[in-house]
Amino acid sequence: MSMTKSSLLTARVGGMALLSAVLALAPLGFANAYYYDVAVGALFNAIICVGLNLLIGYGGQISLGHGAFFALGAYGSAIATSRWGVPPLAAMVASATLVGLMAFVIARPILRLKGHYLAMATLGIGMIIYIVLKTEAQWTGGPDGMGVDPLAVAGLALSTDRQWYWLSAALLLLAVWLSLNLVQSPVGRALRAGHGAEIGAQVVGVDTSHYKVLMFVVSAVFASVVGSLFAHKNGFITPDIASFHRSIELVTMVVLGGMASIFGSVLGAFILTLLPQMLTAFDDYEAMIFGAIMMGTMIFLPKGLLPSLILLIRKRMGGRS
Amino acid sequence: MAELLQYLFAGLTSGAIYALAGLGFAIIYNASHVINFAQGEFIMIGGMATATLTAAGVPLPAAILAAMALTMLVGVALEKFAIEPARNADVVTIIIITIGASIFLRGAAQVVWDKEFHALAPFSGETPIRILGATLMPQSLWVFGVSMAAIAALWWFFNHTLFGKAMLATSFNRLAAQLMGIGVKKVLLVSFALSALLGAVGGIVVTPIAFTNYEAGIMLGLKGFSAAVLGGLGNGMGAVVGGLIVGIAEALGAGYVSSAYKDAIAFVIILFVLFFMPNGLFGKKGVDRV
DSSP: OOOOHHHHHHHHHHHHHHHHHHHHHGGGGOOSHHHHHHHHHHHHHHHHHHHHHIIIIITOOOOSOHHHHHHHHHHHHHHHHHHHOOOHHHHHHHHHHHHHHHHHHHHHHHHTSOHHHHHHHHHHHHHHHHHHHHHOHHHHOGGGOEEOOOOEETTEEOOSHHHHHHHHHHHHHHHHHHHHHHHHSHHHHHHHHHHHOHHHHHHTTOOHHHHHHHHHHHHHHHHHHHHHHHHHHHSEEOGGGGSHHHHHHHHHHHHHHOTTOHHHHHHHHHHHHHHHHHHGGGGGGHHHHHHHHHHHHHHHOTTOHHHHHHHHHHHHHHHHO | OHHHHHHHHHHHHHHHHHHHHHHHHHHHHHHHSOOOTTHHHHHHHHHHHHHHHHHTTOOHHHHHHHHHHHHHHHHHHHIIIIIGGGTTSOHHHHHHHHHHHHHHHHHHHHHHSOSSOBOOOOTTOOOOEEETTEEEOHHHHHHHHHHHHHHHHHHHHHHHSHHHHHHHHHHHOHHHHHHTTOOHHHHHHHHHHHHHHHHHHHHHHHHHHHOBOTTTHHHHHHHHHHHHHHHOTTOHHHHHHHHHHHHHHHHHIIIIIOSTTHHHHHHHHHHHHHHHOTTTTTOOOOOOOO
16 A cells, blocks of 8 residues: 555545535435434444444454443433433533443453454453343333433533434534544554554554554443433433444444445445335345345455445546546 | 252253354354354254244154254355355454344244244153252253263264364364365365254254244354353364353352343353453464464
8 A cells, every 4th residue: 555645635635525515415305304313323323333443443353342332321321311410411421431431441351352252252241231231220221221311501402303413413523533533643553553463563662452442442432422412312222222233233334334444434334224224115024135235245345335445446547547 | 959959950951052052153163263143043043943843743853854954054055155255354254244144044034934932842741850859851851961962973073084084174274184185165064064053953952941033043142152262262172161161150140149140140251261361261372473
């Protein structure tokens, strides 16, 4: 890869501009509030996946438990606002801080593990949190779930799906911008060195584990913040948001969009959130088709959608000039 | 004492199923370094096929044979159409492919059968056996006996048949095995067929105890993965021991600590073991080539 700094810069700026344009123009095609509702779900997933991709794509670490961080943010906000009357914004920040701290504490022992052992450990942590949320009914309402108040800041409540759309679109742009900068910073370069050849990077003096911990914490905090938002938006949460299925869904979005491609994660999240909406017409065959699409994409485009697409365009353009 | 014995019986019964599932993970991992997240679905298919066939009037032995054949066919198809074409993909990519396969198989089961729970009559009655004050259901003996017999047969296959030895050789060094004239592709196919067979056997013997539906494989698959990791990936006997440990710990935990946290116990043990032994109980220490 011999990309000059200026072409990288334009790719970033161009990508941000394109994403902003898409987010600004998309509502023109929204026929009713339901479209906004689905779009907000897609944006939420996109924010989490951008964070998760820092860990998976750039840190080279898999996590099969990020649904749990999402759920901890959601339940943290729900419990703090409804039980203790904490203002939503403060509850969101407090939950994200706690989740970040927790991620920091477990990161070192967990990220020592490699490959499938790491997958198992993150899966285990996710399952334990899921079971705790399901069992401690006096706090969480158990499997029946619990209600959450709407998001209100200084007396102003966010109530319509349209308002939620603009808020989450702005947050996605912020998340993408933060991540692009993180990836291009010395931290990001160190991480990519770690992914390619960890021991090689260590030999030349890069403290790879330090950066991996950082990415683990950042991705957990992203998930937690979105969890808080989701709880307020939905008004009701159940432990299923921490399930294994949810964690898998998030990883699939990242891998489908393209590992180590920030914009790919956005694309992957959009597609996998919208796909089930389109497949509902297939009724009983929905799960079969969904699974087949998952397998097919990964078999034929193992690098993910966006990187494969870019490669294709480059080849076309290269062939012409 | 009677209480403890009761928990041990329960633990050994579910542990035997986890052991079979764990061994299934290990066989495929050895042949291909793939973790097959659709392993639990093999268990589900074996159980569902037997339950629905017997309900349709097919005699039990014929239903069992048909269920085993069907599951092996699914395993072979999975290898041929999903794993083989993605040979050179990343670990994470292949994980997603097998998860996609598990979703596909669950969806297919829902279409072919339905979303209801299905039962299967115990193989030899329901008269409990009393041992030292504890009761043991005959079906538990079937589960444990059949599982151990399957594991022993597999051990014999890997150590005393030419093809079994070829499979072991492939797991140690793929390239060297290929150079010695071992058909690595065939080894891969057989490993999926064997894992599927093990899953089917587990699903068939456990269904009279636990019922089955299209989602029954999810938890069993995850527990099997836990067993395989606990024992050290790629170590067949490790996976068996890991499965029994997980089963017994769960039963004891559910009995003495909290039944609500039964499913969490397996994962707590795994985390604890991995923190101190990053390669599982009996795993080889990996060497990285720089």
